[in-house]
Amino acid sequence: MKIEILFPEFCNLFGDAYNMVYLQKTLPEAEFIRTAIGDDVRFTEEKIDLVYMGPMSERVQELIIKKFKPIREKIMKAVESGTVFLFTGNALEIFGDYIENEDGSRVEALGIYRLWAKRDMMHRHNSAFEGTFEGETVMGFKTQFTMAYTPDDSLALFKKTRGVGLNPKADFEGIRFHNFFGTYLVAPILVANPPFTKYLLKLMGAENTELAFEAETVAAYEQRKKDFAQMVH
């Protein structure tokens, strides 16, 4: 099994690098490829079982868009052929249509799916989120400068129960397009949500894999569910 981590030297904000540390402990036999910003990506050239990219600064976001533009068609092909992607934080904006700055200027993104994000650099959004995915609870935290919008509700990933979705009016959080999973939730999502992690492992062909410290992560997940239930908004 091959897992490609995109640009880990930059895309590692908000503790999210631990998504991959956790996966590495869960899949000790898997090959983890760490692709640096100056390297060519591997997922467009060979079969990769999971492509991961974490949150990054706005400058790096624009750098990656620039890097990806010449290989957009290859990326689209990888997405449409069912490669599993997990993008967390603002990484998901890279495959959207565009990112709008406060002054109305736009950073044209890859346009893999219909989504745009609006930056508000002086008003940072922080919140706790609870939703459902495949009948199971998903929890996480949002810490971001953007709100995202899509005209295509079929892209919904997590149905919102509490908190703020893609934007304050959206009743869902995150994007699912084929096997591309993009979410703003950090904490990190794979450590914090054992059912979702198991679902992803199944898609990657690692069904019935026991999670690292499964009993402990499940106990933490169950406790958090109780705490979210008591949370006042």
Added chain:
Amino acid sequence: MKRNLRFYFALMFARGTKLVLKLIGRKGTSMPGSWAIILCPDFIGRMPKPKKIIGITGTNGKTTVSNMIEDVLEDNGVSFMCNRAGTNVNTGIASALINNSKFFGKPKHDVAVFELDERSSPKLYPYMQPDMLLCTNIFRDSYKRNAHAEFILGILNKEIPKTTKLILNADDPLCCSIAPDNERVYYGIDHLSTDKNECDNIVNDMPVCPNCSGPLVHDVVRYHHIGRVHCENCGYRSPEPDYRASYVDEENGIMRVEKDGVANEYKLASTSNINIYNSLAAVAVLREAGLSDEQIQKSFEKMEITESRYSESMIGGKRVILHLTKAKNPIASSRVYEIVRNAPGKKSVIIFPYDYFDDRHSVENTAWFYDTDYEFLNDESIVQLIIGGNRHHDTYVRALLAGVPKEKIIHMQDECEASEVISDEADTVFVLHDVYTIRSANIIRDKLIAKEKEAAK
């Protein structure tokens, strides 16, 4: 900026607020400034300022360095104002200016020492231009406010006045890149016994050359991206420090600082690399402000670490250390975890890493746990890790992922119960607390004292 009626109304209203607060016995140190800014948004700009303003900013160490500078100035009889009693944002600065002014606003002192929150720069520097500004370092901090290091760097670059002389940490490449056209002096450390060749921290906020984005070679690593670097691509190098700590006697707590070929020695309150950087920064600022080496040396002899940050006592044959560990700040917490690991003896470590306010109002975002080096707590010398607080299950998972053996960990909701389970094997107990959870740390210590008294009966 000229003073107008609106300004005078705001000033008088703020003075009234201060008086009312005093009469009802409330501290409310930022409230007069808050009202002044509500009534007159450019109040700081219109308020008369002291002749010399020294600003202290940066992610970590700004409170400690500000306090050091203020203590030395006070010890030397320099008349100055500061925002020590209040906050480091615009309302705190406005309050300090009001509290230290005559009736119509004229400052009572010629010098101001202001600790300045870097995130608040857009609300400060357009209205107040420090003559000199120290930047201790730039790191990722609380995600909620500060997002990431590049965001803070961008704010500083945009807002720092061109006339301000900068005093910068030469061993922090991010810090060195601030406002490149401003006049500047650097401070740095030659060598420490704890120097490394490779970064063993999770977070490295400066993975590439600040000049050309090429690969950065770390010649010396102190912690995270702090150290000496060079770029093989463009030739960039960490700048040579003007104030150079050329030797640190860790045994006797002495630092030698060279400036223009003249060496002077200063007593250190602690030889942790953080304290050495803080002390060196304070020396550089004070020298730039015109104090003599003798004046600084004399005051440094009296320097001690504030008890709310560090205190040590012997209870029942165990060394019990209460150590401030700032919540939501992965770098500050990692520094403390490394200090704990490196401390002598067999240690029991009690942690309750939650933010008091966030914890009360919501389920707290624990993402920062994963940028914090819990891996330092996985050490043979740490015989026990006790975890408390509402997020104890999440913290437990984090510690397990750091490799801390299950059998060494005890976790519980009420951290104050930690006193009941301390291992006999430990000769040292570290109680790591946040600014707002020091009460729990004191309860744990008091319980240990009570237990010891009970046992002695």
